[in-house]
Amino acid sequence: MELRDIEIFLTLAEELHFGRTAERLHITPSRVSHVIKTQERRVGAALFERTSRTVRLTPLGRQLRDDLLPAYQQIQQAIDRAAADARSITGTLRVGYTTPWGADLAYRAAEAFQGRYAGCSIRVQEVPLDDPLGPLRRGELELHISELPVQVPGVTEGPVLFSETRALMVPSGHPLARLDGVSLEHLAEVPLIGPRGAAPAAMREAHVPARTPSGLVVPRGPSYALWSEVPALVAAGLGASIVAARAERYHDRPGIVFVPFHDGPRLEYGVLWRTAGHAPAGRAFVDLLVDLSGAHPDDD
Structure with a gap:
């Protein structure tokens, strides 16, 4: 009926x-x-x-x-x-990202969103990793597709959009590049490249741990502000980086090799917003991000 x-x-x-x-x-x-x-x-x-x-x-x-x-x-x-x-969904909604797959999702969502809500425009921008939460906290963004976990006051972690297996991006000449897989203990054998600035402790520990599970010190390599710098630093032989497995599809180039991890938790990426303010436009955009991502592991 x-x-x-x-x-x-x-x-x-x-x-x-x-x-x-x-x-x-x-x-x-x-x-x-x-x-x-x-x-x-x-x-x-x-x-x-x-x-x-x-x-x-x-x-x-x-x-x-x-x-x-x-x-x-x-x-x-x-x-x-x-x-x-x-x-009530009008004005401009500003959405940040730090990874290229986050950018892809943000732009897809922006196109679909503006087809539904003609009175609201979407502005998408990259967020520097040396100040990952600054734009959100200062009110320069309403939403941020970010690495997780964050676990800081004033910032809400919304739905997980991507759940990824890990890989280690290493210089092609490094001994680890010849292995079929690595463990978290192998991090003691290569300098780990990390972001400049003060990333949240939980995020830094998940992506740039200070020690291996057995307590070995993980050596530090050079730092970066934007993710686009990482492949160049690795190809130059200056260190390695823990990445999502899908990064190989975006950043494969001469001089680097992606070796999968056979242990450790998955990497998660989700959407963040300021706890104090989450407008209808933001809620609707988050729903659309979840729909488009599928919220499935290793989803493209």
Whole structure:
């Protein structure tokens, strides 16, 4: 039964008059009659008793009305809320990213979002890794597709968008490049490149650990501000970097090799926003990011 047909049935159940029902719904009385007859054929019994003077619900019609009305009202309330949110989604929404797959997702979402909400424009920009949370905290961004975990006051970690197996990006001449796989213990054998600045402790430990699980010190290599610097530093033989496995599809080039890890947790990337303010436009964009990412491990 279509939603419009349900509306016709419930309106007639309230008005108990074909003419008033048609006038209220801006349709013809014959349309009302046709819909009711179709519904009665579908259920196999009369829903209304009709005479030349009166229209009454049958016991079955009353039961159907009582069953349908709460669900119909809930649907209408949901539509009204969505319409209200859509009217409030205006202005500019600024979205940051740090990885190229985060950029791909942000731009795909921006195109789809502006098709739905013409009154809202999306501005997408790269966030430097030497100040990963600064733009968000200063109000220069509303959303940030970021490495996780963050675990800092004032910043909310939203849904995980990518859950990735790890790889170690190493110089092609390094002994580790000849292995089929590495462990976290191998990090003690190569300088690890890390971001400049003060990244959150939880994020730094996940992506640039200070020690291996057994307690060996992980040597430090040079630092970087933008992710695009990392492949060049590795190709120059200056160190290695823990990366998502999909980074090979974006950054493969002469002088570097991607060796998968066979231990350790997965890397996660999600969407962040300021805890103090999350507007309807931001909520709608986050929902779209989740839909487009699929929120599946190793999803493209």
